[in-house]
Structures are given as C-alpha cells and as structure tokens.
Amino acid sequence: MKDLGGLMKQAQAMQQKLAEAQERLAQLVIEGTSGGGMVKITLKGTGELASVELDESLLAPGEGEVISDLIVAAHADAKRKLDEQQGQLMREAAGPLAGMGLPGMPKF
Template identity: 70%
Template sequence: MKDLSGLMKQAQAMQQKLADAQSRLAEVLIEGTAGGGMVTVTLTGGGDLKKVVLDESLIEPGEGEVIADLIVAAHADAKKKLEAKQAQMMQEAAGPMAGLMGGMPGMKF
C-alpha cells in the first residue's frame, strides 16, 4: 500500500502544480503579428483578444479587406504561440508525471 499512497501524493502534488500553472497562464499576454508587423494582436492566456494595433499606413480608404485579413492572420499567429506556451507550462508543471497525464482526457501535452 505504500506505493499507492506515494503515487496518490505525487498525483495530488502534480494536480496542485497544474492548477498553479493555469493561474500563471491566465496572467500571460501573447502577441501575434502579420503583414511584417503592420498588425499586432495581443491575447490573454485564456485566448481572449485583448488589443489590436494597426500601422497607420493601413488606415486608408479601400484597405478594409487587407486590414481584416491581417487581423485574422495576426490572431492565428498569437493563438499558435499561446497554445505552445500552454503546452510548455503544463509540461513543466507535470514534470515526471507528464507521460502518464498525456493519455488522460482533458490533458494536452
């Protein structure tokens, strides 16, 4: 039974580490860019769009479609970076248990 007790303690410690990592992730801001930096978007750790910055050269009549496309591309860039950061933080929090958790529902590594 000692092994089971030890395993349960490890699982509880890992669960706390994962909860701590999720709390830290909520405070993270990730930027994505498009158009060579002409559009920058900022996402929160939860994936919410926080900020959009447009280069003033884009703000001309007839550029609406280009701006829209660049915002979507910048958002996709930020989302990809956010997912990588989430995976990294969860992997670090799980430590040696990461291999076991990868097969559990709701856990991405």
Template identity: 75%
Template structure:
C-alpha cells in the same frame, strides 16, 4: 499500502503543479503580428483577443479587406504562440508524469 500512499502523494503534488501552471497560463499575454508589424494583436492566456493595433498607413479608403486579412493572420500568429506557451507550461508542471496527464479529464495541452 505504502506504495499507494506514495502514489497518492505524487498525484496530489502533480495536481497542484498543474493548477499552478493553469494559473500562470491565465496571466499570459501574447502578441502576434502580420504585415511586417503593420498589425499587432494581443491575446490573453485564455485565447481572448484583447487588443488590436494598426499601423496608420493601413487606415486609408479601400484598405478594409487588407486590414481584415492582416488581423486574421496576426491572430493566428498569436494563437500559435499561445498554444506553444501553454503546452510548455503544462509539460513543465507535469514533469515525469507528463505522459499520464494527456489522458486525464480536464487536463489539456
């Protein structure tokens, strides 16, 4: 029984660490860029697009398709960075039990 009690304490500690990591993820703000910085997008930790900044040189007639493509590319850049940061935080929180976390319902990275 003593081993079971210790295991339960470890599981509770891991659960708290994971909850803390998820709270930190919610606070993340990530920027992605495209076109050499001509388009910058900002994502929240949940992956929501919260801001788009366009270089004024893009705001000319006939540039709509270029702008749209650059926004999509900047979003993809930011999403890739966000996914990496989320995975890092969850890995740090899981510590030695990281291999088990991927199989737990509701725990993703």
C-alpha cells in the same frame, strides 16, 4: 499499500503544479503580428482578445480586405504562440507523466 500512499502524494503534488500552471497561463499576455508589424494582436492567456493595433497607413480607403486578412493572420500568430506557451507550462507541471495519455490528464 505503501505504493498507493506514495502515488496519492504524487498525484496531489501534480494537481498543485497543474493549478499553479493554470494560474500562470491566466497571467500570460501574448502578441501576434502580421504585415511586417503593421497589425499587432494581443491575447491574454485565457485566449481573450486584449487589443488590436493597426498601422495608420492601413486606414486608407479600399484597404478593408487587406486589414481583415492581416488581423486574421496576426491572430493566428498570437494563438500559435499562446498554444506553445500553454503546452510548455503544462508539460513542466505534469513532469514525468506528461504525454503518457493517462485518463484525466490534459493532452499537450
């Protein structure tokens, strides 16, 4: 039964680390860009869109489709960066159990 007690302590410690990692994730702010910086998208750690910045040169008539494409590309860039940060924080929190495919553990 000693092993069970030790496992419970490890599980509680990991649960605390995961909660702390989720708090850090919520505070993240990630920027994605496209068009050589002509479009900038800011995402919060929760995935919520915080801001969109457009270079004024894009605001010319007939640029609507270009703007749409650049916004989508900037969002994809920000989302990729956010996913990387989330995975890294969760792997750090899970420690040696990361990637073991244990039931109830997030996959990252």
